[in-house]
Amino acid sequence: MFQSLPLFVLFAIFLIAAVAVWFSGVQLSNSTDVLSDHFGFGEALGGLIFLALATNLPEIAITATASASHNLDIATGNILGGVAIQTVVLVALDVFGAKKKDALSHLASSIELVLEGVLVIAILVLAIMGTQLPQGVAFLRMSPSALIIAISWIVGVWLLNKARKDLPWQVKEQPADSSSEKDSHAKKQQTKKKQQHVGRAIFIFALASLVTLIAGAVLEFSGDAIAKDTGLSGVLFGATFLAAATALPEISTGLQSTWIGDYELAFSDIFGGNAFLPVLFLLADLLSGKSVLPQAQKSDIYLAGLGCLLTAIYIYGLIFRRRKQVFQRLGIDSVAVLIVYAIAVVGLIAISR
Secondary structure: OOOOOOOHHHHHHHHHHHHHHHHHHHHHHHHHHHHHHHHHHHHHHHHHHHHHHHHHHHHHHHHHHHHHHOOHHHHHHHHHHHHHHHHHHHHHHHHHHOOOOOOOHHHOHHHHHHHHHHHHHHHHHHHHHOOOOOOOEEOOOEEEEEEEEEHHHHHHHHHHHHHHHHHHOOOOOOOOOOOHHHHHEEEEEEHHHOOOOHHHHHHHHHHHHHHHHHHHHHHHHHHHHHHHHOOHHHHHEEEEEEEEHHHHHHHHHHHHHHHHOHHHHHHHHHHHHHHHHHHHHHHHHHOOOOHHHHHHHHHHHHHHHOOOOOOOOHHHHHHHHOOOEOOEEEHHHHHHHHHHHHHHHHHHHOOOO
16 A cells, blocks of 8 residues: 555655654653552563553564564564664663763663663573574474563563562662652652543553554554665665664653653663564464574574674663763763664675675
């Protein structure tokens, strides 16, 4: 349907869907904050369970559609290629969310985020290992690697919840302005919770999720049509329109989280979404009836490795918690992520030729 539309109409559809995703992300962030507090999940775990799943709805739609139509290369690229791109979103949150206060990784002081980052790397390593298995290996339409990834994610979430309650870890040094900001945020939340019933928050979350699902899919389909009309190659399309389409929900919810002082929620949205993405291989296997991971291309494996590397950089940033900002905007870890990502894109173009 999109391929038959004029280019200017495709651009208009893309922009409208982008605006819809943006405003839905704002509502997702606000409602997640209420739901996480109500159910006692905390900011980091709430971001992992609620926000990360909601912002990945476009990826879920694309994976389901591609797998059902046996476009397994699209499904695999959508999952493994999305991790690195979504990690780079933290750079944007560092610039426009933390602003000139402190580096984002300093403001988001939580051992849970470090553990979430470790979970991302563990899940990606399992996915990379799964690409080396024979294609014919399957059990009840599921490959062993996809099943292990799903089980590992569930166990990881359980361990994160346990760590939130049991680990004897505490922050000895708080950011200079974080305590007053968090106190102010807590007062705002108390006022908001008096005005906003949990039932209303659930309704807003569900409605915003539905809009994100539909608008996110429209973003990707219209972006694909624009790329073909303008003659963009697959690699350039993935680095421009597809990257913008899949990252918009995370950018919107992340910025909203930082603006209300929920820095942990912003980080957890990215790490949680990245940890969940490879779980979609289970859905891809079930819908296609084939083992999807073993059919991954060199570029897919390359991007999965890049996702591990970028996540590791931010884990170090969260542990060292340096306040220093480069150009009064970027944390040192964000600068490192930008440099590594730029170099990696050059390598991606080289191996994709």
